[in-house]
Amino acid sequence: MAEKISLCMIVKNEGQNLSRCLNSVSSIVNEIIVVDTGSTDSTYKIAHQYGAIIHHFLWNDNFSDARNASLELAHGDWILFLDADEELSPDSRESLIRLTENIDIEGYFVKILNRLGKEGWIEIVPDLVFRLFRNKKEYRFRGAIHEQIADVILEKNSQARYQVAEELIIIHHGYLDKVIEEKDKKYRNLKLIEKELGLHPNNRLLQYHYGVELFRAERYVEAAAVLIQSATDIDPNTIYLPKLLRYIVIAQQYSSQLHEALKSADLGLKLFPYYADLYYYTGLILFDLKHYAQARNAFLQALSMPEQPPHYASFGGIRGFRSYYYLAQIAESFLDEEEALKYYLYSLRDNAHFTHSLESIVRILKPTKEPSYTMECLEKVCDFCTPEANRLMGDIYYRNGAYGLALHYFDQAEVGFPVSTDIKLRKGICLIQERRFFEALRLLEEFIPGNSEYPIATVNRLFYFWLQDKSPKVRALWNELHSLGLAQDTENVISLFLTYSEEIAPHPQIFLGSEGMLLLLDIVQRLVAMQEIKRAMYFLHALQAECLTDYNLKIAQIFIDYDEESSAIPFLQAVIERNQSSEAYFQLAEIYSHLGRLTDAEQYYKHDLQLDPDRPRSYIRLINLYTAWRQNILKEALAKYPENNIFQKLAREVSSKHEGTD
Numbered sequence: 001m002a003e004k005i006s007l008c009m010i011v012k013n014e015g016q017n018l019s020r021c022l023n024s025v026s027s028i029v030n031e032i033i034v035v036d037t038g039s040t041d042s043t044y045k046i047a048h049q050y051g052a053i054i055h056h057f058l059w060n061d062n063f064s065d066a067r068n069a070s071l072e073l074a075h076g077d078w079i080l081f082l083d084a085d086e087e088l089s090p091d092s093r094e095s096l097i098r099l100t101e102n103i104d105i106e107g108y109f110v111k112i113l114n115r116l117g118k119e120g121w122i123e124i125v126p127d128l129v130f131r132l133f134r135n136k137k138e139y140r141f142r143g144a145i146h147e148q149i150a151d152v153i154l155e156k157n158s159q160a161r162y163q164v165a166e167e168l169i170i171i172h173h174g175y176l177d178k179v180i181e182e183k184d185k186k187y188r189n190l191k192l193i194e195k196e197l198g199l200h201p202n203n204r205l206l207q208y209h210y211g212v213e214l215f216r217a218e219r220y221v222e223a224a225a226v227l228i229q230s231a232t233d234i235d236p237n238t239i240y241l242p243k244l245l246r247y248i249v250i251a252q253q254y255s256s257q258l259h260e261a262l263k264s265a266d267l268g269l270k271l272f273p274y275y276a277d278l279y280y281y282t283g284l285i286l287f288d289l290k291h292y293a294q295a296r297n298a299f300l301q302a303l304s305m306p307e308q309p310p311h312y313a314s315f316g317g318i319r320g321f322r323s324y325y326y327l328a329q330i331a332e333s334f335l336d337e338e339e340a341l342k343y344y345l346y347s348l349r350d351n352a353h354f355t356h357s358l359e360s361i362v363r364i365l366k367p368t369k370e371p372s373y374t375m376e377c378l379e380k381v382c383d384f385c386t387p388e389a390n391r392l393m394g395d396i397y398y399r400n401g402a403y404g405l406a407l408h409y410f411d412q413a414e415v416g417f418p419v420s421t422d423i424k425l426r427k428g429i430c431l432i433q434e435r436r437f438f439e440a441l442r443l444l445e446e447f448i449p450g451n452s453e454y455p456i457a458t459v460n461r462l463f464y465f466w467l468q469d470k471s472p473k474v475r476a477l478w479n480e481l482h483s484l485g486l487a488q489d490t491e492n493v494i495s496l497f498l499t500y501s502e503e504i505a506p507h508p509q510i511f512l513g514s515e516g517m518l519l520l521l522d523i524v525q526r527l528v529a530m531q532e533i534k535r536a537m538y539f540l541h542a543l544q545a546e547c548l549t550d551y552n553l554k555i556a557q558i559f560i561d562y563d564e565e566s567s568a569i570p571f572l573q574a575v576i577e578r579n580q581s582s583e584a585y586f587q588l589a590e591i592y593s594h595l596g597r598l599t600d601a602e603q604y605y606k607h608d609l610q611l612d613p614d615r616p617r618s619y620i621r622l623i624n625l626y627t628a629w630r631q632n633i634l635k636e637a638l639a640k641y642p643e644n645n646i647f648q649k650l651a652r653e654v655s656s657k658h659e660g661t662d
Contacts, residue, residue, distance in 0.1 A: 024088040211224075221251075248264045403433035
């Protein structure tokens, strides 16, 4: 006779999730017990539609009491516990029936796949949870929060046997797009667990959960201390120990205890030598410390690890795209763009949704300087066959200021599909940047008052007429924008279009806050992209000097990105005059090197090294510079003294070294 299974749940306002959960098990469980702790949405109605036994429970800040209330109502031989934001995998239904037929087992640790919405994609983090056990009156949950029953069963039945059943899979959706809810949950959980710890201060598992909640609340120093206390003298066979050790390492890393974190990771790897996550976080910490060779070895170790056991709860991409990404970052630190591109591509192939790698590839290919080459390279390695892929590329190129490429992919994204408002607006901007003015104006005029994008579209129409020197149109559109009630910063920037003159600097100069500066710099970037340098400088000269202090480096980068390096020099010099900046020194050195002013370049590379001796970039540039100097000097010497044995010998040495490196 088949064993009966009772599904037990506690819920509150789970109308959005409950149907998915109950639908996943309704055909295989014999009864559904739902304990409702105060729902005000459609939860009750949905549970009733699935034939659930519904019990209303007055919430008392104790999860075990609520779970035990559901157990009191269950009549099945086995208890399956699910939360409303979970579902049983369709492939696990037969496994559930088969597992309950095993007469020697009291309960099962099953595999849970936590789906995390993060960084533009969904990743899967597996873990083990105790969710299936025999229904006996003496088996009851314990603990107000992070309630446990596995330990209780062993206390009541010392002969009880558990098994890990990886074939039984629960899918957890609870970490997707729940940032605000999770914030409330953190503080609620902390309050409950602190109360419980007051009653059981030496409970190691409770300490672990408390440390995790402190970590989630971003109280990293406290979290590390509590987690270390929980780990002290712990049984190495404790099932959650790998996760505990990883939490210690990350908490120490986030609280800037980097050397302590390295020691903790090393200790963890002695216990779990195949734990990929600990190699990965070791690599991250060493990367932050600029110990690049060691960091590289750690990431390669992470990549070489075997499939991770579920109770390690290994983060997605540790043995793939994440480690490849940082290997590429290390290669970039040594100015090895070919190596960096290789690893970014590996990362992207492992996870096509990991846009950080894609954006890095685009940045290295310099789309503002070499748009055709950039497009050709990416088309060879990426398949942009869907509207989503084309839109993504359009967005990336747009953010990088490669407006012609962005326009191409926005056009591709809308083939056979309706044009979204935001793409239409960006297309209008790109058309202006490509000087396809009439097409741009026609598109921007489709935005009418009341549309959320109308003010931005109107600013861009004004920008178009300003470029055409049509002052009456500019004035009319300015009046229209003014009537909308613009923020003062925005109005100050837009007013500059009215006072433009190629000959006379604006007076008096204006002061802008951060929002105004973002708008002004966007205008400057677009003007530089169009090679309207005088117009761009007009906007910059309109600012009071103190406005530029925090933005000089960014302004310089705009000019560099569009091959206007000479215009970047005064802004980089302004950075250096105010405070020593290794980045400003390095960028100046690069510019002077490109201009053939090698002595100046040498000095600025040396300044960069003095300020930031742990970054290898200026060492590499100086080695290349000195090598080029040596070759040029030797060439001059041989031209003057062609028969000299010393110069001939040096020339042969240089030649043999080149052959050895080819």
